[in-house]
Amino acid sequence: MYLMRFPKPKSLSFRLVVVIFLLIVSVQLLSIVISAVFLHQKHQEEVFRDLEEYANSFDKAFSPNVDSAYRVSIISLQGEVLFDNKIDIRTLDNHLEREEVQNLLQGKSHKSLRLSNTEHKENLYFTKFISPQSDFADSGIFGKFKNNHQQNKPQKVILRISKQKDSLYLKNFASLFATLLFFSAIASVILGVLLSRLITNPIKNINLSHPIKTNPYAELHIFMQQISKQKKKIKKQLKSIKQSKLQFDIITKNMNEGFLVLDSTGNITQSNAKALQILRLTPYNQHINIFALMSDFTRAIKESIDSSNQTFEISINEYFLQVICMPIFIKDKLKAIIILLFDKSLQKDIFELRKEFSSNVTHELKTPLSAILASSEMLCNGLVLDKDRDEFIARIYSESKRLLTLIDKILKISFLDSSLERSANCPQKERVNLPNLIANILPNLQNLAKDKNIKIDFEILGNHDSRIANRDLEKSQDFEVQKFEVLGIPALLEDMVYNLSENAIKYSPKGSEVVITLKSDENSTILSISDNGIGIAPSEQERVFERFYCIDKSRSKKLGGNGLGLAIVKRVAKIHNATITLNSELGKGSEFVITFAKMANL
Known part of the structure; x- marks a missing residue:
């Protein structure tokens, strides 16, 4: 079957874990950013407040030689840097355009945040106006300032206090934020796994045989309804497929x-x-x-x-x-x-048998016809001496008789084959008393055996192994005799018994005995014909029932055999649903056993 290949779906549990992880981490990052901005803003305000307090407390005690956390600068109203505690004022340019200076001069703000042109870093600035002629002592920075500006003493200057933004304590919180983010990520994964199990386990426990009843979530109701409908549809289709498969299996099986x-x-x-x-x-x-x-x-x-x-x-x-x-x-x-x-084995076998049969018939008919034709031709042409004429006539008569017998058997075996193939061609069967049938053909068999001084013995074995003599057979009305009845065709059964007995006589030595025996058991009637003849080799026993098959053709021809007798016997037995068995040993004789079903079992 051709199947479409679809990509493997991703796990719902995995997706839930990822979504929860990203959500928690995103919220945590956003919180950290907001917190950082808030803290930065608050700290910046605190620094401005510290700068303002420092500027307001700026007094005479300040000394330029004292290290300070802040950068202190004094700038004239024209932008000239008059003093700087961190940088040599000779290297500084005019500060009039500085943002913090302009804001103060314009009255906007005392506070500024900008990139320092000198330090190249962002600084926080607080500026205010101060007067150098105030009550400050001469010993401090203003004392030095006064000494340096005796000739031209300004009335007002700008005090600027600044601090680098890099020094903000936000850097101190970086490790804290990173640690917090790390543990938040771990917690989010754990929480994601727990939540995904909490969500997916009820889904896994849905019984697809009853999807609507076992639905854990209202949101899945429509989906479960579709599953239920599809389940009914699939069940119906499977039933139809099973029926079709069953029909198909029945058809192919038979x-x-x-x-x-x-x-x-x-x-x-x-x-x-x-x-x-x-x-x-x-x-x-x-x-x-x-x-x-x-x-x-x-x-x-x-x-x-x-x-x-x-x-x-x-x-x-x-x-x-x-x-x-x-x-x-x-x-x-x-x-x-x-x-x-x-x-087509049977058809082939039948074809081969017919081919072989035609060949054998042609050969068997040709032999006597050739003898008859040759003898007749010699007689007609006057080539036979008067003293030999009777011999030639006798030969013609013998070969004609042999030819007639052969044709009769060929017709008979063809009739039997036709009866086996089509039961309508088979004569009507009737009750046949086997002892009487055998008794009828015994005289003919005895005449045939007389020339070889062979004794024909007919025995009937009863339930108690009783024997009925040949002479008492016709007159006996004993139950033991009357029960040996079979359903059959009398003429065919006579041919079968005669052919088997004739063969036994032909192939038995002079002075021997041929025994015909009838016996029965609960289910069958058994006819056996045995002799003390030459016997049949085991390798030949299967083939003796084939048409025109002769073990020793020269001996068979001499005895008048043509290989059709046992073939006829086998077909007669088959028409009567009987089995035929051959028991034979070379030099010791043969026994043919025909087993008929009892009348009550038919």
Whole structure:
């Protein structure tokens, strides 16, 4: 089956953990940023307040030689730097355009934040006006300032107090913020896992057999309704598929033909019993790879697919098969192969038998006809001496009689074959008393055996192994005799008994004995004919029932045999649903046993 490939869905639990983690970390980062901005602003205000307090407390005690945390500068109203405790004023340019100076001169603000042109760092500035002629002592910075400006004493100057922004204590909180963020991330992962389990576990516990009843969330109600509807639809479809599969299995199981389905690599995906029987497979190894097991069969299948010729014939094991091979392509790619195996072994055997039969009939008819024709021709042409004329006439008579017997048996065996194939051609069966039937043909058999001084003994074995003599048979009304009845065709049964007895007489030595025995058990009536003749080798015992088969053709021809007698016997037994068994040993004789079903069991 062709299946679409979809990407593997991501885990809901994983997504929940990620979302919760990002949410918590984002909130934490935002809180840190807001806190940092707030703290920075608050600290900046505190620094400005400290600068203002420092400027307001600026007094005579200040000395330029004392190190201070702040940078102190005195600037004239024209921007000239008059004093700086951190930097040599000779290196400083005019500060009139400085932001803090302009703000103070314009009356805007005493506080400023800007990048220092001198230090190249952001500084916080506080500025105010001071008077150098105030009551400050001469000993301090203003004392020095006064001494340096005796000639031109300004009335007012600008005091500027500054501090670098880099020194803000926000840097001290960086490690704290990083630690807080780290533990927040860990906590968010733990919280995410717990929350995801809390959310997904009820979903995992949903019983899909009852999705609506076991739905844990109202938000999933519509989804559960869809699942319930789809479940009913799938259940209906599965029921339909099961019914179709059951019908298909019943059809393939009862097919007389073998049925196989192979995948593209030759593995058996489906088969019926007939196919397994033909391929000699069992249900335990029925899914093997045919391509690896049967090279000839594989080659024939591939040639059939390549040539688009769906039918071919092949011999597999003891079967002669007609194979129909149907490849299944999807998008020009081989997906499966459907194979039907028709057993043509019987038809082939019948054809071969008919061919052999025709050949044998031709040969058997040609032999006596040739003898008759040659003798007749010599008589007609006056090539036979008067003293030999009677011999030639006798030969013509003998060969004609042999020819007539042969034709009669050929017609009889053809009739029997027709009766086996079509029961309508078979004569009506009736109750046949076997002891009486055998008694009727005994005189003919005794006449045939007289020339070889062979004794014909007919015995009937009762329940108590009682024996009924031949002379008492016709007059006996004993139950032991009357119960040996079978449902059959009298004429055919006479032929069967006569042929078996005739063979026993022909192949038995002079002065021997042929025994015909009838016995019965609860379910069957058993007829046996035994002799003390030449016997039949085990290798020949299966073939003696074939048409025209003779173990020793020269001996058979001499005795008047033609190889059809036992073939007729086998067909007569088959018409009567009887079984025939041969027990024989070379040099010790043969026994043919025919087993009939009891009348009550038919």
